[in-house]
Amino acid sequence: MATQSNFQMKVTEGQLGYVLQDVPHITDYIPNLPTYPNPLRFNPAYSVVKQYFVDMDDTVPQKIVVHKDTPRGVHFRRAGPRQKVYFTPEEVNACIVTCGGLCPGLNTVIREIVHSLDYMYGATKVLGIDGGYRGFYSKNTIPLSPKIVNDIHKRGGTILGTSRGGHDTMKIVDSIQDRGFNQVYIIGGDGTQKGAAVIYEEIRKRGLKVIVAGIPKTIDNDISVIDKSFGFDTAVEEAQRAINAAHVEAESAENGIGVVKLMGRYSGFIAMYATLASRDVDCCLIPESPFYLEGQGGLLEYIAKRLKENGHMVIVVAEGAGEDLLAATNEQDASGNKLLQDIGLWLSQRIKAHFSKQNKLPITLKYIDPTYMIRAIPSNASDNVYCTLLAQSAVHGAMSGFTGFTSGLVNGRHTYIPFNRITEEQNKVVITDRMWARLLSSTNQPSFLGHKQLEEARKEQEPQSQLMDDADAKTGYKERIKK
Structure with a gap:
């Protein structure tokens, strides 16, 4: 090997x-x-x-x-x-x-x-x-x-x-x-x-x-x-079709919810850029930004709020998002990648179960997973x-x-x-960077992160400055090369 x-x-x-x-x-x-x-x-x-x-x-x-x-x-x-x-x-x-x-x-x-x-x-x-x-x-x-x-x-x-x-x-x-x-x-x-x-x-x-x-x-x-x-621009463009379909379905039903799962095992770039391009998305969930369902400030509360305001909503979720909420698995594919459970299906079921208990707000939810349609196109x-x-x-x-x-x-x-x-490392969305802030302002969704979590994210995901950090940066590169 x-x-x-x-x-x-x-x-x-x-x-x-x-x-x-x-x-x-x-x-x-x-x-x-x-x-x-x-x-x-x-x-x-x-x-x-x-x-x-x-x-x-x-x-x-x-x-x-x-x-x-x-x-x-x-x-x-x-x-x-x-x-x-x-x-x-x-x-x-x-x-x-x-x-x-x-x-x-x-x-x-x-x-x-x-x-x-x-x-x-x-x-x-x-x-x-x-x-x-x-x-x-x-x-x-x-x-x-x-x-x-x-x-x-x-x-x-x-x-x-x-x-x-x-x-x-x-x-x-x-x-x-x-x-x-x-x-x-x-x-x-x-x-x-x-x-x-x-x-x-x-x-x-x-x-x-x-x-x-x-x-x-x-x-x-x-x-x-x-x-x-290469292929990223095509994926974002094709993802628009799924998002548009979810929006039509959601808008056509009383308290309609469209959930779209897009690719992004560890990096939520397709979901983020497709959301920014679409302008029809009310909430985007990616692996880099944790979220929670229950309680004050949670996703379920936000869904109820958006439905009361607009009568419908569209949620885009990357395949690796919310992994901490799902049951852990140690299974891997042939490339050594961890096999992920279907976050889109799980999320859809949890949303349905939550609102079925609330007779005051009946919902209609449609789940769309275009993964292999996007991968296979020219x-x-x-x-x-x-x-x-x-x-x-x-x-x-x-x-x-x-x-x-x-x-x-x-x-x-x-x-x-x-x-x-x-x-040496994977490229990931930096949730303390401007692009993620642009998305949050576009969808008007909460970050789902508390103050303490935001501070931890800033430390863990310190964005690489376009500038060299200091005069000793060259030394830092030498040390990394040695490793």
Whole structure:
């Protein structure tokens, strides 16, 4: 099975508190490799571009709000084509694998990796690994060409299939070595990227000329560092359909209540953004913000208040919300994620039971769970563009010899991020931040937190300032890198 990553980050320090958290390069462990002129300089599509290539010194800051006396802080290497490449078109033997749950945009990423390798770099040998990481064991592959993948972005899911778990590093690298793959593109979430990190380390240990490039995938938007994950915009847009249906149902009945459960195991971004976009939601419940049902200031009291005021209401709840209220379970899925009980169904039953005891306020409740409808749809226009750029950035990085990286958007710029920065923590809604305050003011719902709980939340969820906290911030990054 996969072991814990011992990923060693490359760090370069500059003036004024500048820190570059760099990604590995193939020449770090295979020196004196030959280089070749980048084929893009001969590509008619790029003939009108004033500057073909990204400068080797171009980096992107993680924090963009600065004061005149604050350090420049952490930067990542900017993504894009370089003047020299480390593979000839004939030499490239690439494979693509998708792992974990479905997400809008998977097929778009696959398509654009294939198109970029072929149309930009003239590389035509690309295979898809069938069925996630397990596909390396069974050695089932799918040939990929521009013609084969041309229309797949119009479909949901992944043409390569996917699976959870099944990660045996040695078997995977053996398969990569036996088949002669020298570029491995891995599309998946937090667990998948952790697997990619240990695959890279084993490849480096064996001294193989093999690039490992990750593309982060999570519909929940819970991957840290990057601005957002692909598929998130599509999920928020599609969630509007469920919320609209719940609103119509609720508004059409006396004391109507619409309950919509959206994805968000540990992070409530889909629920929060769908609520803000909808404007028809009266209450949004997410994992990061505890709530309680009974008593003064509880959810049931708030529901009664809203029904008396408006005659109907809509509640959006993320799948991981209210976990402390449900019976604990130790069951896990194949990826090691804790299996959650259905908070939407539980909440609906508790609301019905509560108001059935109060003859003065009969209710009509409709429960909608669009989870798998949202996951399985094709990506929208915004995500299609984003997926295209992520894929192109990954291919540019691989051809330029960078490895052990994830392609991601940071402050609007495409970058190469070390695996360990992507996997070190999950991105979560900070309930002491402005965005959650905007939601509360939009729905006009209570926070359901007492003064003591708010103080604890402030301490536990201290939002990361856009500024470096102090002049010793650089030292703090050094200590984290050592760990």
